[in-house]
Amino acid sequence: MADDDTAPAPSGLKPGKRPTINDVARIAGVSKKTVSRVINLSPFVREETRVKVTAVIDDLGFVPDLQARGLAFRRSFLVGLIYDNPSPNYVVNMQQGVLDALKGSGLELVVHPCSRQSDTVVADIRAFVERQKLFGVILPPSVSEDERVIQTLRDLDCPYVRIASISLDAPGAMLVTNDHLGAAEAGRHLADLGHTRIGFISGPASFRSSAVRGGGFREALAEKGVALDDRYVAEGAYTFESGVEAAMGLLALDPRPTAIFTGNDEMALGVFKAARDMGLAIPDDLSVVGFDDLPMASRVWPNLTSVRLPIRDMGRMAAEKLLAPMRGIDPARLEQPEVRPSLVVRESARRLGA
Amino acid sequence: MADDDTAPAPSGLKPGKRPTINDVARIAGVSKKTVSRVINLSPFVREETRVKVTAVIDDLGFVPDLQARGLAFRRSFLVGLIYDNPSPNYVVNMQQGVLDALKGSGLELVVHPCSRQSDTVVADIRAFVERQKLFGVILPPSVSEDERVIQTLRDLDCPYVRIASISLDAPGAMLVTNDHLGAAEAGRHLADLGHTRIGFISGPASFRSSAVRGGGFREALAEKGVALDDRYVAEGAYTFESGVEAAMGLLALDPRPTAIFTGNDEMALGVFKAARDMGLAIPDDLSVVGFDDLPMASRVWPNLTSVRLPIRDMGRMAAEKLLAPMRGIDPARLEQPEVRPSLVVRESARRLGA
DNA sequence: CTGAAAGCGCTTACAG
DNA sequence: CTGAAAGCGCTTACAG
The missing domain is CATH 1.10.260.40 (lambda repressor-like DNA-binding domains)
Structure with missing residues (x-):
């Protein structure tokens, strides 16, 4: 529509100018x-x-004109995705989900990476949100867990939806994933496969999910009578490289673990690399279970057994919560159950000694 | 700065309101x-x-106030990234590069996926650019190759930078990658390794890079006295799944190819899967060479030999071209040589019969 | 249900 | 080098 600029301008319009x-x-x-x-x-x-x-x-x-409406409304038609997640795959998946939800709404997505380590993060985010007068903001972990950021958004009257592995806010502003449950499934799976000397590479301490996933995993093992020895626990950074390094440490122990659970898939692939470099075959010499179930989990060899988190759907659900008021829906009442991750069993973990 | 809202408002300001x-x-x-x-x-x-x-x-x-300035300037402070590339990894890398360049400029990035198959693409893009009065737009392949889109941007007076494997526009609006060169390197490599029965899985015909990469590859083989048999050429869609399918076809031929070159890495991983499913070992039974050298190329096993394209840098360079006028630089004179991809030799391709 | 006035916070002519 | 007026294209009070 209105695609034909060569047509004569309708009645009484200045040519070359958009109608007002x-x-x-x-x-x-x-x-x-x-x-x-x-x-x-x-x-x-x-x-x-x-x-x-x-x-x-x-x-x-x-x-x-959006600028004019924005000036009068004191609000733009932009949704911000503010993230500090070090896994590009995680981010791109979530972004796609947000875009799914925004399609047709007239809103556009502005992506804004940040680093919580920087001492200007809060000021940066404030400047971003304030300058753009964002319609709303979506916060995946771990920015979603930073109360300084949340306080800033409240100051600025900017609606937000936080995504996290435990509830940190009102239902209307929260999308909760039960990572505890998913990690527990991973623990039970490895215990059921007969593993007792099990390693765990957690995410960075700055992510709540690191502790939540570790906790669920540890508890499930305990229920099966398997103890998670602290010597076999290492802290990673949710990156491939940190997974390699942590795995090298764990696999150098004597006796070495027969299985390793990692806080995310990115690090699981790091374990793959470390194992190969040390001449260990997966799953024959070492079982590996990841978390997230990114697309690449089913593309690598052996296929990675992983706890599936519907990241794209999560992005969509979070964005829908943000849009709810615009559609006359109370975001708190939006039908959005807690997200329950579940284990996808593939080839990277197998019965001990089988 | 200005982070402390509890401080008393400076002289004569209405409390709770931003100064104008x-x-x-x-x-x-x-x-x-x-x-x-x-x-x-x-x-x-x-x-x-x-x-x-x-x-x-x-x-x-x-x-x-950006909205007010935008209204008066008739231009926003947003840069659009309009893409239709089916490889999420390609997109996320480019996006990071654009963000690198935008950092500190006061501009923000709006991401806008599109589908050239849709018959409303052009109208959609027009609506997007017109509504947001974008500061400028970055176009990776294959949207960068769509003249209808370019004409629309010109109509709207929206600056743009196109990224493509051949020059399609003025230097100030173009970032050219010499894919021909890169693909030729891949061809020479496989020929030098002694392969003569070689398969090629191209990208979709709608991408110029498909033909350019295919051409460079074919010519290099010819120079080495190796012919690329059309029976061993298949068209993929730059996606993992299409790579699997195309590879299954090629590997079912008798005699089957001893090496396969794919138009991008995503499809190369598809070849990995197809080979595994058919009981073929890489590189023992089949050599594989990809294109792009995405981060995952060096994470899979065996490590993928691939033609490296500095995608993130390309995003940054394209964005810098867009920002040049703002910094008083003529974009056409910006020191940005043609991007020359180069082969990264790893383990997925080896000497025939070795 | 409808409208005239004032205002959102900036910039572009135009003077001086 | 500096400023008063008009304008960018909408919306919010306030009337009627």
Whole structure:
């Protein structure tokens, strides 16, 4: 629509300029306020008037100016995705989910990486949100867990949805994933396979999920009568390289673990590399279980057994929560159960000694 | 800075409201126009005045309103990344590069996926660019190759930088990668390893890079006296799944190829899977060479020999071209040589019969 | 249900 | 080098 710029401009318009609300008002014979009401779907417009104005809008190909609306509304039509997750695959998946939800809403997605280590993070985020007057913000872990950031968003009156492995906020502003449950499944799986000397490479301490996943894993093992020896626990950084390094440490122990559970898939692939470099075959000499079930989990060899987190769906669900008020829905009442990760069994973990 | 909201508001400001250009003007004892000149780094301001105004700006923590500036300038401070590349890893890498370049510029990145198959692509892109009044747009392949899109951007007076494997536009609006060269390296490598029955899985015909990479590969083989038999050429879609499917076809041929070159890494991993499923070992039974050298190329096993494209750098370079005018640089004169991909030799391709 | 006025916070002419 | 006026294209009060 309005794609044909070579057509003569409709009645009384300056050529080469986009029509404004004034043009619509003049041609429709109403005030610009009435046009504004039609644009904003106000119920206080006579049906007859609405039809007339809508016709002119379509005829002219009028599109309200976002900057002007933003200036008057004191709010833009942009959703921010602020992230500090070190796994690019995690981020891109979540981003796709957010875009899925935004499609057709008229909102656009602004991506904004940050580093919680920087001492200007909070000021940076404040500047970003304040300058762009964001419609809302989506926060995956671990920015979602930073109360300084949350306080800043509240100060600025910027709606947000936090994604985290435990509830940290009101239901309307939270998407919770039960990582504890998923990690427990991983623990039971390895115990059931007969492993007793098990390693665990956690994520960085700055991520809540690190402790939650570690806790679920440890508890499930304990229930099966298997103890997680602290010597076999190492801290990674959710990156491939940190997985390699941590695994080299664990696999150098004597006796070495027969299985390793990692806090995410990225690090699990690091374990693959370390094992290969040390001449250990997976799963024959070492079982490995990851977390996230990124697309690449089923592309590597052997296929990675992993705890599946529907990251893309999570992005979509979080964005839908943000959009709910716009659709007249109370975000707190939106039907969105806690996300329950579940184990996807593949080839990277097998029965001990089989 | 300006991070402390509990401090009493400076002289004569309404509490809870951000200071505006009017506040700055009043307190500094100058007109708002002069403040505007200071903000926009106009040279026509007496040094003394500039210092005085700057002090008030800092004191108040004044930040110009982007919506208001955008409305007056008829341009926003947003850069769009419009993409249709089916490889999420390609996109995320490029995105990081663009973000690298945008850091500190005051511009933000809006990501906008699209599908050239849809018959509303052009209208969608027009609506996006027009509504957001984008500062500029970055176009990776294959949207970068769609003249309808380019014409739309020109209509809307929106600056753009195209990334493509051949030059399609003025130097200031183009970042060219010499894929031909890179693919030729791959061809020579396989020929030098003694392969003569070689398969090629191209990208989709809608990507120029498919033909360019295929051409470079074929020519290099020919120079080495090796012919690329059309029976051993298949068309993929730059996706993992399409790589699997195409490889299954090629590997079912009798005699089957001893090596396969794929148009990108994503499909190379598909070949890995197909080979495994058919009981073929890489590189013993089949050599594989990919293109892009995504991070995962060096994480899979065996490590993938691939033609390296500095995708992140490309994103950064393209964005720098877009920002050049803002920094007083002529984008056409920006020192940015053609990007020359080069082969990274790893373990997935080896000497025939060795 | 509809409208005239004022305002959102900046910049572009135009003077001086 | 500096400023008063008008304008960017919308919306919020406030009337009626």
